[in-house]
Amino acid sequence: MVSTIKKSLLCCAVFGLASSATYAQSKVTLYGVLDEGLMYLSNVQGGKKIYLESLSGLMGSRWGLTGVEDLGAGLQAIFTMESGVNINNGTSAQGGAAFGRQVFVGLNSDRFGSVTLGRQYDMVFYFPAPLTGSNLLGGDYATHPGDIDNAGNGLRVNNAVRYMSQSFHGLTFGAEYSVGGIPGNTTGNSGYSLGTAYAMGPLKLGAAFEYFKNPTSSTPGSGFFTGNANGATVLSQSLNKGYTSAQAYQVAMAAANYTIGAITLAGSYSNVQYANLGPAFSNGMARFNSYDFAVRYQFSPALFAGVAYDYQIGKGVTTAEGRTIGNQHYHQVSFLADYFLSKRTDVYLGVGWQRASGTSSTGAPAVADIDSLGDSSNNQQVLVRLALRHKF
Structure with missing residues (x-):
């Protein structure tokens, strides 16, 4: 009888160790x-607007799952599923996509890197964007006008x-x-x-180059500018809405x-660059150059503040009728003060002011x-955001 009990205890110990080893090799983390x-x-729309907003602050509201499984020899299987959340009405962000922020699976090697x-x-998101003046402050009040270079991370890449x-x-x-x-068009x-x-x-230094062909698509969820589930184009405002006919889009950033x-x-x-604009623009190209600078001061471990300046200039493009449009200029100044109540919770105040001049992409x-x-x-606009952020 004693021998049977000992064998049972030994089996439990062995299974317990095996279970611990299995869980030690795999990990799934919920975050948000x-x-x-x-x-x-x-x-805006002829007047002032006061509202609650949860998608364009220092960090757009989200929740996600990330996981890793150790495959041995320095190789891991990895995945991430991340959904943007509009906490004011409970809907998904990024045009209603269930995991619109990012969702991918891949392999990671300790020596050779990862493929997902x-x-x-x-690559704008991973390399130059975190180092820009606008991202030193963060938030929509500091984003480059129109987020034309995607430094504000408004766009993701499907089928990547x-x-x-x-x-x-x-x-x-x-x-x-x-x-x-x-089908029938591989590019x-x-x-x-x-x-x-x-x-x-x-x-820290960072640089990226990006090129997309046919960035605007009539098929929802395809094309770089129309890649969200609802197919809405990001070329929605007068700064660049006149360039939806562009057959190519290019960004170079440092x-x-x-x-x-x-x-x-x-x-x-x-x-x-918005290139190959079609017959209405004599197949011309619209160009934008953006320059920003920012300084941030850490008053204490719990408090910092900063200011940023951005200058953006649009080079004009000639229409088929011989008219030059799109020669526009933007000056933007922004401010942020952020106080941490704990490691995971902070309150912040962001302010942005912008002034425009010249002729927009629509000719107005x-x-x-x-x-x-x-x-x-x-030609002027002010944005103020007073916010509470909690990470989990």
Whole structure:
């Protein structure tokens, strides 16, 4: 009888160790952010607007699952499923997609980097965008006008295959290709992006190049500009809505970040091109150049504040009738103060002011439009956001 009991206890111990080993090799993590703000937006639709908003603050509200399974020899299976959430009405963000922020599966090697497949961020997001002046402050009040270079992370890449390297003495790089998926046209709606970054002590550098063919599609969920589930184009405001006929979209961007004690400096430059605009524009090209600079000061572990300035200029394009449009200029100043109540909860105040001049992409006088929240009724606009953010 004693021998039987000992054997039973030994079996339980063995199974317990096996179970512990299994769980040690696989891990799934639930995470999320709730970022809710009271917003004031001036000069929109003929008046002022006050409302609650949860998708365009320091971090758009979201929840997600990420997992890793150890396959041995330094190789892991990985996945991420992340959904944007409008906490004011409970709906999914990114045009209603269940996992509109990102969803992918892949393999990661400790030596050779990772390969992932699915709906993913581009190389702008991973390399130069975190180092820009606008992202040093974060939030829609600091986003480049129209988010034309995607430094504000408004766009994701569908049907994407992505490679990301490990760090080589501070140097990282990545590449991504989006399969268009159009029958009989292997390059339609396709695109690629390349990026690299270098970090050495207080200095960080990042750069990326991106190109997409046929970025606007009539099929919901396809095309770079229309990749969300509802198929709505991001070229929705007067700054660039006249360029929906573009057959190609290109971004080149570089950014730098430097920390000196409590002070962090950041700056970036981007060039955006809407190419092959069709007969209405004599197949011409619209160009934008954006320059930003920001400084942030860490007053204490719990409090920091910063200011940023962005200048964006649109080079004019000639219509078939010989008229030049799109020669527009934007000046934008933003401010952020952020106080942490704990490691996971903070309150912040963000303010943005923008002024526009010149002629918009529609041929009308240019008007202000902070982060595509809505064309101003004149050439100036103010955005104020007072928000509470909680991470879990």
